[in-house]
Amino acid sequence: MVLKMAHVTLFKAQSFSRLDQSVMHLLCLVLATLSILAQSPKVLAEHPNLVITKAQVPLMREALESEGRFKDAYTSIKAQVDAAMQSAVDVPIPKDGGGGYTHERHKKNYQLMLDAAKIYQLSGDVVYANFVRDILIEYAHLYPTLDVHPARKVKSQNPGKLFWQSLNEAVWLVHTIQAYDLIYNALETDERKAIEQNLLRPVALFLSEGQPSTFDKVHNHGTWATAGVGMAGYVLDEPEWVEKALLGLDKSGKGGFLRQLDELFSPQGYYNEGPYYQRYALMPFVTFASAIENNEPEREIFSYRDNILLKAIDTTIQLSYNGLFYPINDAIKSKGIDTIELVHGVTVAYGLTQDPEYLDIARQQAQIILSGDGLKVAQALDMRLEQAYTFDSVAFGDGSDGKQGALVIMRSDIQGPQAVLFKPAAQGLGHGHFDKLTWQFYDKGAEIVSDYGAARFLNVEAKFGGRYLPENESYAKQTVAHNTVVVDEISHFNGDVDIANQNAPKLNFFQSNEHGSVASAEIDTAYEDILLQRTIALIDLKELNQSIVLDIFDVSSDSARQFDLPLHYHGQIVDTSFELSAYTDQLSPLGENNGYQHLWLKASASPEQALARVTWLHDNGRFYSQTSLINDEEQFLFTQIGANDPNFNLRNENGFIRRVSDAKRHRYISVLEPHGEYNPSKEYTLDAQSSLESIETQQIETINLYEIHIANMRYLIAINTEEGIDADATKSFSYKGKSFNLIGHLGVFLIDSSN
């Protein structure tokens, strides 16, 4: 959905939409800083007052007296805590790295402390407070004895003491300070003193003054650190810590939470690393912001930067299809909107806006947070107040200024929910893939034109310790693993992440109108002296009740090169319009480097027609035909992932590559057409064959025309490539003797329905 103005006015945010955005951010920062200097933070002595406030507790307790989702959630978490309380508390001496026993145990402990502390507040039963207290006291005994963690990584990250990296230590503090705040009133003064002096203060200092490079870093690791330290500042009555958390150790605003809010999201709330890491990044932002709002509402933190946090939450939802996040960059593909970080995000978003569309997502998440906002969500769901969440077609500008390329999502509902993802986005740091201008297609709940995601079996020890597999570098990140052009079998930026981070594509235009959506982008830095330009449109053919995807990819080079355009699909080949030469009794890898060494070459073909069609069938029961206007210029190479994979680390997925050899320029033109139904259960098959008969192209000034003859209809698709025009700018042209008026960038005209 598009954030409604109703939300924005809720936060009394000033509208800077006419100002240059970077100026606006600077202004925001200055204003925020001034407000802090003008008034020392008012730290309340009241407990609890971070995510859960004292005032909310009676309401939550009251809700437990009647049946409903909130009581269900309470009962379930209480049962888990009760079960855990049967065992002795274990606060082991830190020894293991990620995945090892002491690591996992300390992670469990902070979650358990927070859960038990909530149960204390809700039940009023001091046994839960005592349980948390006992664990905290054990930590208070242990912590002063610790040096930095023995399993620390020397080069890559700051170490923790309880954990091998300080990131985990910050997460520990974010949870533990909330638990402490929740049981504060149940503690004796000496207990508080021991816990604060020996544990919480040292941890907060270790994570701030003790590691300035991380604390001041404008990076997700910095967010966890500032969130932990800032929340500790509220609870331990250290306003100075809060100021440092917000503005950096030197309080200049060059680092700190506000700067992170300025830099880490685009103006629309898109996070540079992609949705998989966006949902992870969300957690400390949402948590700390809630604590700021409850302690210092005058900061209007949720209005900051034109409601950037709410936008970030909303964008995370938008970046999903059928409940799963788009798996660009390093992403585990089964991660979706029910991830706990987004449960917190949606809970806070609903608390702020009372927008019933968030309830639709909350219903799908089926998890209730034990907090004041969680209570609101639970009660609204009990009353069935949810309304269908609206997924939009959006170009999410990338980078803090929103101008480092974009991640484009196009949607259609004409054949049920469909989506195109088009990625002229920035690299997205170390987890980014070398896949400039790649795309994906989703239909009938499934990924059809696919992205490999990350090569990783999370936490599976036998698979490289559960970390990113070597094949993540050697295959999943490489350009050929994606659906975009590879030149001379070399990945974009030659696989150099530093150069990649400095060079984003340019989004030339994006528009969504009654005909569908279109976006065009280009990049001339992925390869030296080569320009890559791609235009993708998801178009509704209303008379046929179906959509098609039009894909135009122009490559131009100063010298003759080899261009490969892969298409990775899910499904099984049903038919090709041309003859295949299959390698039936021996397979070899397609190449030697940059991911090519992982592709078996299963068949090749050199179609000698104008149109070359490949049809496959997905398990979802629909057929997909990709028809390319090749004019005898493209060779087709059919591949399967799995070569040079001695440990079966890769999934054996299929694809085909359109190859043009020894060319200075080439235009790839293709149409993807979802069609028909395969229903072996009911024993019928409909429209197993493509109904696309021809594609003709023509250019008239800035207008590119594509005449598509499909299912006895002739459509003229017109795309005005002129940049910067208004959405309703009208351009007239004539084609085959008829006159047309094109409004904006995209027009679809039915020019003949008879044959």
Add this chain to the structure above:
Amino acid sequence: MVLKMAHVTLFKAQSFSRLDQSVMHLLCLVLATLSILAQSPKVLAEHPNLVITKAQVPLMREALESEGRFKDAYTSIKAQVDAAMQSAVDVPIPKDGGGGYTHERHKKNYQLMLDAAKIYQLSGDVVYANFVRDILIEYAHLYPTLDVHPARKVKSQNPGKLFWQSLNEAVWLVHTIQAYDLIYNALETDERKAIEQNLLRPVALFLSEGQPSTFDKVHNHGTWATAGVGMAGYVLDEPEWVEKALLGLDKSGKGGFLRQLDELFSPQGYYNEGPYYQRYALMPFVTFASAIENNEPEREIFSYRDNILLKAIDTTIQLSYNGLFYPINDAIKSKGIDTIELVHGVTVAYGLTQDPEYLDIARQQAQIILSGDGLKVAQALDMRLEQAYTFDSVAFGDGSDGKQGALVIMRSDIQGPQAVLFKPAAQGLGHGHFDKLTWQFYDKGAEIVSDYGAARFLNVEAKFGGRYLPENESYAKQTVAHNTVVVDEISHFNGDVDIANQNAPKLNFFQSNEHGSVASAEIDTAYEDILLQRTIALIDLKELNQSIVLDIFDVSSDSARQFDLPLHYHGQIVDTSFELSAYTDQLSPLGENNGYQHLWLKASASPEQALARVTWLHDNGRFYSQTSLINDEEQFLFTQIGANDPNFNLRNENGFIRRVSDAKRHRYISVLEPHGEYNPSKEYTLDAQSSLESIETQQIETINLYEIHIANMRYLIAINTEEGIDADATKSFSYKGKSFNLIGHLGVFLIDSSN
């Protein structure tokens, strides 16, 4: 569920359980024959009186006055009929074979006539009767002009006139005679005369006297023919036709419907070709039996052969897991309990028994038949009377005497619904696969140890016209495509279906008790001079809340041979306990013939330990480890389907083969262990590693002992292989100084839970 005695008494069936079954069948047949000779069939002049009776119509009409499933079904079918009535009726001159236009059109016509005729009865609106009448009149004009179908298959089957094979013509008659019966009262006498004389009588005669070889055949094609002709006998007042339908053209009982009931199902109601064809075969049986019951209730047709039809319906349900049929033999894997044939079957079964467990299946089918029984189902579901259907562990004896081997289903619920299929069954005619003693495993809703099913894209023209693909013969039917022993890379019976049909395995024993289920079987005719013996047990380890499958396969030969035991699995390899030599840069097929030519050899290994373990991860989030006690004797070959498959006709599934070369005998011993959970969405992984530490075996007289050390427990599994013992026969033995009492065939003893 087990058919309850309550059902049986409903039908006043005599209990022959103490008599030899073949004697019983003969007696049944004689009794039935005598009863027919003693009384001429009482053909009622009342219409309708086939599946729907005149008495049911007012009840159905009344039901349409209130909301509910029955009215919903009526509304939906009426809307379809209304839509179809907008177009002109097309009764084309027969031209095309299966899948072609005239073929599909005539199929649509009979369904449409039947639906419209039902709507006539339910709505009372004569426009629907007239619509059916008009189509029938067109057919009555066309039919006398027809010779046998131009696209007939010369060799394989009798031709029809409207259709290329008479099978379709019989299906046409089964539908059309019902439609005629339903609109009979709306017709003028001359209309009846024209339709009967020019169409229905000629078709019935063509299908009986006109093709004695099919009509008298004890085969599913014969069932359709006798059902059509017999039902026509009732409607057209031709008692002689009914008798011929029941007893064969010569009325001797050597052919005909009763003989088919005797021969085509085993005593437990298992159909020789397997569940995929069982559900198809069910349709004419259930339809004609309903017509017999309504016209001649004194025949007690549903009690015939100890309620064989009800058993056949019930067994069809039992032969499913998670809604899908077990895909043995030629089977499309997405076929399941919602297939229309079983909807009719369950509707009739509920009508007969009012057993609320059938409502559970009906609810999952979510389709209501417009009939008297359909009304009962709809109303019972509206009242939520359903009770969970009980899936049992059963050995379904194969063949008409139940002694041609068996299809064994074992179930466990300790980790959620799990099933083992073990197949010491007969060949099952032309659609049978050469897979004696193969097995499969199902868990968490999914197929884990898999069967390829049929190589076919039903009705997809581009895939070999939608027929069985050539790869169905060259791969799917071959032994190596299954999970059973292949000797010298040659399929069972050398792939000769005639020999295979004559030689079934022998089920030595089967038992299901509190410890789990066990079955043992053997065959010495699959290969000359070779005995194959397999024992499979699905065992609950109650203390660990998990099940395991124990699999013992003995091969003994007069001369030294090569033994291969494949395991086809769904999932991705996570780990092996031994080193793999992977073919990373070149793949070749594993062999040249009998399916081996379709397997790429991806890796091989020669483990030098006592135990060899392969662990894989399924998309269902669970890990599976197969651990084999190999004692350095077995080579492991890892394969993927797809070699010599130039048109991408095969699915690229994975497997591994345990190979023993140059041996006279070998015992394959393995344990399959489902374990742990991979949950990347919630970011946790549990028990990714097998907890099986050792397997020891020992034999004491007829008792085979397997000591399993798993998850710090030591279990002793005892299997008494003595045939013919009672389920509660007790055998004492001592093992490692302790005494044990084994009751029946299977015992599981926890002998040490400390280490």
